[in-house]
Amino acid sequence: LRQSCFEDARIAKLIHKPMPKVVILTGAGISAESGIATFRAADGLWENHAIEDVATPEGFQRDPEQVNQFYNARRRQLKSSGILPNNAHRALAKLGTVLGDNLLIVTQNIDNLHERAGSPNVIHMHGELLKVRCCQSQQVINWHEDLHPSDRCTCCQFPAPLRPHIVWFGEMPLQMEGIYQAIAECDIFIAIGTSGQVYPAAGFVHEAKLQGAQTIEFNLEPTASKEEFIEGHYGPASQTLPAWVE
Ligand code: BJW
Numbered sequence: 001l002r003q004s005c006f007e008d009a010r011i012a013k014l015i016h017k018p019m020p021k022v023v024i025l026t027g028a029g030i031s032a033e034s035g036i037a038t039f040r041a042a043d044g045l046w047e048n049h050a051i052e053d054v055a056t057p058e059g060f061q062r063d064p065e066q067v068n069q070f071y072n073a074r075r076r077q078l079k080s081s082g083i084l085p086n087n088a089h090r091a092l093a094k095l096g097t098v099l100g101d102n103l104l105i106v107t108q109n110i111d112n113l114h115e116r117a118g119s120p121n122v123i124h125m126h127g128e129l130l131k132v133r134c135c136q137s138q139q140v141i142n143w144h145e146d147l148h149p150s151d152r153c154t155c156c157q158f159p160a161p162l163r164p165h166i167v168w169f170g171e172m173p174l175q176m177e178g179i180y181q182a183i184a185e186c187d188i189f190i191a192i193g194t195s196g197q198v199y200p201a202a203g204f205v206h207e208a209k210l211q212g213a214q215t216i217e218f219n220l221e222p223t224a225s226k227e228e229f230i231e232g233h234y235g236p237a238s239q240t241l242p243a244w245v246e
């Protein structure tokens with residue numbers, strides 16, 4: 001089965017290698033059809049919330065309750081029964097069954113829809129909604145409830161406050177060394193549902209193209225980085241991606 005999947009896979013035809021190394025960068029657009037709002041659309045999250053208030057360390061220092069409430073609402077939504085992986089997440093999981101460890105998904109999303117669709121190799125470079133961390137020791141713990149400023153860690157001698165395990169503006173994204181290493185070695189780099197406006201993720205395609213990778217974009221429409229992509233597929237990811245993976 002593995003061999004026949006592979007012979008049919010479009011990806012194999014593209015790159016003329018028996019087992020290409022593939023890095024996929026996903027953004028809010030891949031989860032939009034699951035009912036999770038994107039950031040920069042007309043009705044997106046940044047339309048109703050000031051970035052400096054809810055997505056910076058300074059905002060959290062000024063008003064932790066306001067920031068916690070922003071993420072509490074999103075955590076509750078993610079845990080509600082209506083939020084499920086869509087066909088785009090499932091198509092990537094299927095690709096993973098063919099490519100195995102040769103596929104790395106780097107997601108900017110803090111939801112868990114790739115994992116719930118069955119993708120094993122996922123890096124959450126901007127953190128995870130269902131985790132919090134100790135402001136003092138930086139220890140990360142699973143957290144499925146609302147978070148409040150009065151919640152304290154159990155890891156320190158003098159219990160310290162907990163914060164959402166999220167990478168805010170001005171903070172270093174997670175696992176950057178591993179991500180750059182994978183980009184340096186990949187044969188194909190694919191960006192799905194990201195506007196390409198937030199660095200360092202927005203620069204990955206340039207790095208990948210420079211070292212000779214095939215670069216492919218999936219989005220509703222061509223993005224500001226479209227010149228960096230050799231190939232583009234435009235339309236809802238839940239339709240374009242399964243069609244491409246089949
Ligand atoms: C569909 C679809 C469908 C819709 N099908 N497609 C100048 C001044 C100050 C700072 C900077 C500066 N220049 C650069 C910086 C750095 C800054 C930055 O980039 N700022 C820019 C805004 C200019 N970056 C940082 O501070 C980062 N850290 C950093 O740089 O550290 C130093 C460093 C240096 C060198 C190497 C390494 C590090 C940290 C960035 C943290 C971002 N955090 C956020 C919020 C936290 C997570 C959360 O709350 O959920 O992460 S911001 C927000 O944007 C979120 C997202 O992950 C991120 C990207 O957004 P995304 O995913 O692209 O969403 P949208 O809404 O923009 O786009 C959706 C796309 O989907 C659209 O294109 C649609 O068309 C498409 N779409 N439906 C297919 N059905």
